[in-house]
Amino acid sequence: MTLFFSLIQIVAIPAISPLFVGIIRKLKARMQSRVGADIFQPYRDLSKLFKKDEIISKDASWITKIAPYIIFTVTVVVGAAVPIVTTIIPSFTPGFSLLPLSDFIVMVYLLALGTFFLALAGMDSGSGFGGFGSSREMMVAALAEGGLFFSLLVASVASGSGHVPSMVVSLQTLPFTSFMPLIVAFLAFFIALLAENNRFPVDNPSTHLELTMIHEAMILEYSGKRLALMEWATANKLVIFIALGANIFFPWGVAASLEGHAILLAFVLFSLKTGALLFSIAFIESTMAKFRVFRVPDLLFTSFVLAVTALCIIITF
Amino acid sequence: MTHFGTAFIMLSFFLAYRATGSFSFDVWRAAAGAIDPMMQTFIFLAALIGFGTKAGIIPLHIWLPEAHPAAPSHVSALMSGVMIKTAIFMFIRIFFDFFPIASIEWGLTFLVLGGISSLLGVLYALSEHDLKRLLAYHSVENIGIILLGFGASLTFMSLGYEKFALFALAAALYHTLNHAIFKALLFLGAGSVVAATGTRNMEEYGGLVRLLPFTSAFFLIGSLAISAFPPFNGFASEWLTFQALFIGIVSASIIVKAIFIFAIASLTFTGGLAAACFVKAFGVTFLARPRSEEATHAHESEWPMLAAMGILAVLTLVIGVGSGFVISLLVGIVASIWLSNPSTLAFPFRQFIETRSQFADILPLDTVAVITLAVFVVLTVAIMVLSRSRKVSYGRTWDCGTELGPRMEITSTSFSRSLITIFQGILRPTKQTDVEYHDEEMRYFIKSQEVRTGIGDPYRQALYRPLSAALTMVASRVRLVQSGNINMYILYVFITLIALIVWAARS
Amino acid sequence: MTDFMTILGRYGLTYAAEREGNILLFDVPAVELEQVVRTLKHEHHLPLKTVAAADERTNKGVFRIHYVFGIPKEGVFLVPTLSVSEADATFPSLTLVDQEFSVYEQxxxxxxxxxxxxHPRAERILLHRENFSEDLYPLRKDFAWNAKQEPTGKEMPAFQQFDGEGVYEIPVGPVHAGIIEPGHFRFSVLGEEILKLEPRLGYVHKGTEKLFETLPMERKVALAERISGDSSFHHALAFAQAIEALAAAELSERAKLLRVIYAELERLANHFNDIAFIMLDTGLSFGGSQGTRLRERALQWNERLSGNRFLRGVIVPGGVTCDIDAETVRKFQDDLEVLEEDFREIIEAAKESDSLLNRLHGTGRLDAKIGRDHGVVGIAARAVGINIDARADFPYAAYDGLQWSVPTESSGDVCARFFVRIREVHQSFRLLSQALTLLPHTKGNLTASIGNLPFEAHAVGIVEGWRGDIVYFIATDDLGALSRVKVRDPSFLNWQVFPYVVTNDIVPDFPLINKSFNLSYTGNDL
Known part of the structure; x- marks a missing residue:
């Protein structure tokens, strides 16, 4: 049973991530008075890309060829350790479980590994667009890490554990009055989510203006199956962040066992929480202009300061 | 700077002699508790400045970026990997071994110094376009990280948390070991590149990944290690340092908590900025197209150089993946300093170490590595099989309809310009533009333009120049004594003789 | 009609002048040219409207260069003319007198x-040396309009380099990612800061001015309409007005009012589009989608009234071809009220968006002196406080009978150009409402007949297109056929200030700045 569950946990996030992207796009379309594409369209897009031939730049090296695989692998591996409907940690044999992957520092740094290779791939083709895309991406990533790390640290200190599933379990039993710093930390986490996943107001995922791009500029040279992997990995990362945000900072409802009714309840609550987050993202993207590049660090430092404030509150009381 | 550092080291030892009456380390250990606190402060301060100069703590670091790049690369590797660690060794000896009664202020001082050094080190590294100076500044950064662990250990020791102190010191030692390995690897890689192209200026590199395939692969591994990505060794020691610092933020006083938060923040940002810096270093050096003639004619190094790099690269992986084993080894070593039986240690606090009471399973990076590798292999094979009928062809990079030349790739300076602008309060960048017009009256037809950028150097300006100016001034006054006149010298001898006779007669 | 000799006397000029249509043409010897230009431009502040050269070697044995100065409020143009012999083939450059002449002379x-x-930089523009060898001069009469060129095999000329360590270049275009015209921009960049921008245009050079000389008369209006698709109506209108000035034709009140209505419709459609895309380029998709919706409504009205979404086929010399009956007038007026209210709401929402205004403020600032020196026109000029509008300065159609004002801003940044457009939209609504109220009470033929054109005569047609003023300078030969049509689109002048607008900005702001000008590549290239 647990083996089956473990396998599901590994493929869960890659399986549902295109749907999440489709939902955001649909919500944005509705807010712009458009009908918008069907929420399952990203699946068709990925399938179409996998069937296409590829063209690789002559100036690119093996880094370009291998980067999509590394980036996608990282998102699958981290995604396997993120609690979605249950806090049980997947394991394959007694003694070999995914527990070490669920340490929040390991998660943050593994995702950063993906970003590292993405930035290298952006520089590999020697186009000016990829070059400045990588520069901007590393700037955002370096500064967002503060807010991201500290917001997760707040949850870790409040729950007394460094592993995400244990954090969720402990936080579920925390009294409401102690939740205030966690809400502040969640704000910091949300800003880091927007920054790390290249959403508004940091980056525009649907722009065609190369000079303004961050993420899209780095994958400009990709086509065919490698582009599909890159886009899928981006979706995976978004779901990882959304799931972490929903389940750590609003931990109620996540099942502690594999019983049917607990899982069902957890599933419903998970859908509600993530639905709210997806709506927030779509709302921000439809009603705000993108920040000028040099205003983004102010936003990221705000995220950091919020998280540090939350941390101070937690360790003082 | 060497003389400056040595002077302070000797001052420290002389003060210790003054306080204990001997130069023997055993005497110092025995007499440590009896030393007057004021004297103790001076001993520690002199040791801090003296050995700090050797280690390259900010603001005593100014020699590091000059000296390390100037040496041949294998010597630079030794300098960064080993030489500056001797200062760490002495810090541990002085603060833990000889005089283990340091008050908490010293631990906090080291934490603050470590945090500042790591942040400033990586920021200065970001602004460099000389490959070896970049690596030299990263040494400053990593010394900072080591000192974070060291400072945490000192703080815990003075608060009485011996087990935590042990843990934190193991983290510092782990990072010392790791830095030695990956910094040596990086310097050897840089040496290979410099030998191949004849220049240290990154703005002239590019496209070397095809011409120097092994060097680039090894340099990539070194970059991954120094940016602290799992499962390499850099991640393991930074993770351990984080855990040590986390313990500190739940301790008693507000000041201590605040400083630990500062330490964690500096470690966090350092990690992110270091990764950014190495994307720049690796990307500009090895990827895309060559930016100069020399880069197009580069060739791979001889096999001994490659073998050296290869061994170090394998070590970064092995020491990282085997972090469990290494950590338990290090704890044993550290425990030998004070504790009698390390194997009976248990962790009563329910902080961040799950389940086991031994150290061996704190960070099973081997599991992480295995799982990641497994997924990677399965994924790659699956996709290769599924898409075997798709063609992959090669074409020009998208150029919007024009030809791409060597000037059209991002440069090292431009890559980090945004980050430098964001931190301009600390870095004080300068930019000077010169324009030449065809006609002085009309400012509309430009003949040529040039821009020059730089980074402010507050240490030389605010600290060293005034110091050396003062020193020179004093020296020139004193020089008046050396009149060259033999009669004056005889007079000096005569006066000294009289003074000695009078003094001898008195006592 | 004022005595033209007294006009010349007013400016202290004592040359013999020919009065033709709305221009006063007089020959000036080369040595006195600079003095005359200084008098007219610096002393009396007459705006330079265009500089047109013509090959009149068959008739007069010389090339002639016409410098067209306008006298605002009087609708008259002073045209000092220089004759240049083929043997000599040089003329004195006036660039050092005024930067504005530079691009005309090139x-x-x-x-x-x-x-x-x-001239400090006498080089060829628009004709790329990869395609045109350097000794070809297309507008000379001895160059056949259908002569075929082989690619010369030469390379693109090198762009100016900005020296300094760490500076790199970003080439953008001529193939762009969005649906915009081809043009190449070479940025010299340090990090995100733009150090230098060098545009290279000419990718859509179509030989328009040559075609004007070869196509039959009935096709010339169609040619004018296709110079810059979004200004079809105004280009055709300027051409028609030039012909009408030449032929001294009198239009009916109805035709003039109809011209105003169609002109303002074209202005509305384009301003809605620009306002939408400026917001979209900052990422505010709400503003983008609403603005383009309004544009679609305007284009649909174009089609309902004229059968063409871009008002093609509406203008003929002498009047218009499409009328608006009383009932359609009523429906149109009602819909315009709805549109205006819609627009007001959208702009209110936009003004409340701090993130939008933060992006627009201070971006892409055009310095007023640079603008004046280069003679910028239209929206770009009004955004730096230069109050010029051909509808007020050289009134045409029915504009001098209507109440409206010319909006100006002073900051010269994207925000200023954004708000100039918004305020012009309101003025357009005002003009449309007045014109539509007056229309049912006017009578008259839609078109007046144009007789034969006078021989060896010149005329100027000037209109305020939505970007800026469009100037047509035409000349006839000794048989009454058009021998030269010089088209001056406002983009031709405004592109020249482009390199100066971006030097304090960052790379990601460039698309926004470009869109805030929205210059025509094809209008520049002809």
Whole structure:
């Protein structure tokens, strides 16, 4: 049973991530008075890309060829350790479980590994667009890490554990009055989510203006199956962040066992929480202009300061 | 700077002699508790400045970026990997071994110094376009990280948390070991590149990944290690340092908590900025197209150089993946300093170490590595099989309809310009533009333009120049004594003789 | 009609002048040209409207260069003219007197082979040397309009380098990711800061001015409409007005009012589009989608009234071809009220968006002095406080009978150009409402007949297109056929200030700045 569950946990996030992207796009379309594409369209897009031939730049090296695989692998591996409907940690044999992957520092740094290779791939083709895309991406990533790390640290200190599933379990039993710093930390986490996943107001995922791009500029040279992997990995990362945000900072409802009714309840609550987050993202993207590049660090430092404030509150009381 | 550092080291030892009456380390250990606190402060301060100069703590670091790049690369590797660690060794000896009664202020001082050094080190590294100076500044950064662990250990020791102190010191030692390995690897890689192209200026590199395939692969591994990505060794020691610092933020006083938060923040940002810096270093050096003639004619190094790099690269992986084993080894070593039986240690606090009471399973990076590798292999094979009928062809990079030349790739300076602008309060960048017009009256037809950028150097300006100016001034006054006149010298001898006779007669 | 000799006397000029249509043309010897220009431009502040060269070697044995100065409020143009012999093939450059002449002189050098003496940078523009060898001068009469060129095999000329360590270049275009016209931009960049921008245009050079000389009369209006698709109506209108000035034709009140209505409709459609895309380029998709919706409504009205979404086929010399009956007038007025209310709401929402205004403020600032020196026109000029509008300065159609004002801003940044457009939209609504109220009470034929054109005469047609003023300078030969049509689109002048607008900005702001000008590549290239 647990083996089956473990396998599901590994493929869960890659399986549902295109749907999440489709939902955001649909919500944005509705807010712009458009009908918008069907929420399952990203699946068709990925399938179409996998069937296409590829063209690789002559100036690119093996880094370009291998980067999509590394980036996608990282998102699958981290995604396997993120609690979605249950806090049980997947394991394959007694003694070999995914527990070490669920340490929040390991998660943050593994995702950063993906970003590292993405930035290298952006520089590999020697186009000016990829070059400045990588520069901007590393700037955002370096500064967002503060807010991201500290917001997760707040949850870790409040729950007394460094592993995400244990954090969720402990936080579920925390009294409401102690939740205030966690809400502040969640704000910091949300800003880091927007920054790390290249959403508004940091980056525009649907722009065609190369000079303004961050993420899209780095994958400009990709086509065919490698582009599909890159886009899928981006979706995976978004779901990882959304799931972490929903389940750590609003931990109620996540099942502690594999019983049917607990899982069902957890599933419903998970859908509600993530639905709210997806709506927030779509709302921000439809009603705000993108920040000028040099205003983004102010936003990221705000995220950091919020998280540090939350941390101070937690360790003082 | 060497003389400056040595002077302070000797001052420290002389003060210790003054306080204990001997130069023997055993005497110092025995007499440590009896030393007057004021004297103790001076001993520690002199040791801090003296050995700090050797280690390259900010603001005593100014020699590091000059000296390390100037040496041949294998010597630079030794300098960064080993030489500056001797200062760490002495810090541990002085603060833990000889005089283990340091008050908490010293631990906090080291934490603050470590945090500042790591942040400033990586920021200065970001602004460099000389490959070896970049690596030299990263040494400053990593010394900072080591000192974070060291400072945490000192703080815990003075608060009485011996087990935590042990843990934190193991983290510092782990990072010392790791830095030695990956910094040596990086310097050897840089040496290979410099030998191949004849220049240290990154703005002239590019496209070397095809011409120097092994060097680039090894340099990539070194970059991954120094940016602290799992499962390499850099991640393991930074993770351990984080855990040590986390313990500190739940301790008693507000000041201590605040400083630990500062330490964690500096470690966090350092990690992110270091990764950014190495994307720049690796990307500009090895990827895309060559930016100069020399880069197009580069060739791979001889096999001994490659073998050296290869061994170090394998070590970064092995020491990282085997972090469990290494950590338990290090704890044993550290425990030998004070504790009698390390194997009976248990962790009563329910902080961040799950389940086991031994150290061996704190960070099973081997599991992480295995799982990641497994997924990677399965994924790659699956996709290769599924898409075997798709063609992959090669074409020009998208150029919007024009030809791409060597000037059209991002440069090292431009890559980090945004980050430098964001931190301009600390870095004080300068930019000077010169324009030449065809006609002085009309400012509309430009003949040529040039821009020059730089980074402010507050240490030389605010600290060293005034110091050396003062020193020179004093020296020139004193020089008046050396009149060259033999009669004056005889007079000096005569006066000294009289003074000695009078003094001898008195006592 | 004022005595034209007294006009000349007013400016202290004592040359013999010919009065033709709305222009006063007089020959000036080369040595006195600079003095005359200084008098007219610096002393009396007459705006330079265009500089047109013509190849009149068959008739007069010389090339002639016409400098067209306008006298605002009087609708008259003073045209000092220089004759240049083929043997000499040079003329004195006036660039050091006024920067504005620079691009005209480069154009004359390119297309006629006459070298401006003393020009700091006398080079060919628009004709790429990869395609046109350097000794071809297309607008000379001895160059056949259908002569085929082989690619020369030469390379693109090198762009100016910005020296300094760490500076790199970003080439953008001519193939762009969005649906915009081709043009190449070479950025010299340090990090995100733009150090230098060098545009290279000419990718859509179509030989329009040559075609004007070869196509039959009935096709010339269609040609004018296709110079710059979004200004079809205004280009055709300027051409028609030039013909009407030449032929001294009198239009009916109804035709004039109809021209105003169609002109303002074109202005509305384009301003809605620009306002939408400026917001979209900052990422505010709400503003983008609403603005383009309004534009679609305007284009649909174009089609309902004229059968063409871009008002093509509406203008003929002498009047218009499409009328608006009383009932349609009523429906149109009602819909315009709804549109105006819609627009007001959208702009209110936009003004409340801090993130939008933060992006627009201070971005892409055009310095007023640079603008004046280069003679910028239209929205760009009004955004730096220069109050010029051909509808007020050289009134045409029915504009001088209507109440409206010229909006100006002073900051010269993207925000200023954004708000100039918004305020012009309100003025357009005002004009449309007045014109539509007056229309049912006017009578008259839609078109007046144009007789034969006078021989060896010249005329100027000037209109305020939505970007800026469009100037047509036409000349007839000794048989009454058009021998030269010089088209001056406002983009031709405004592109020249482009390199100066971006030097304090960052790379990601460039698309926004470009969109805030929204210059026509094809209008520039012709």
């Amino acid at each position: 154009e004359i050098m390119t297309f006629f082979g006459l070298v401006p003496k003393g």
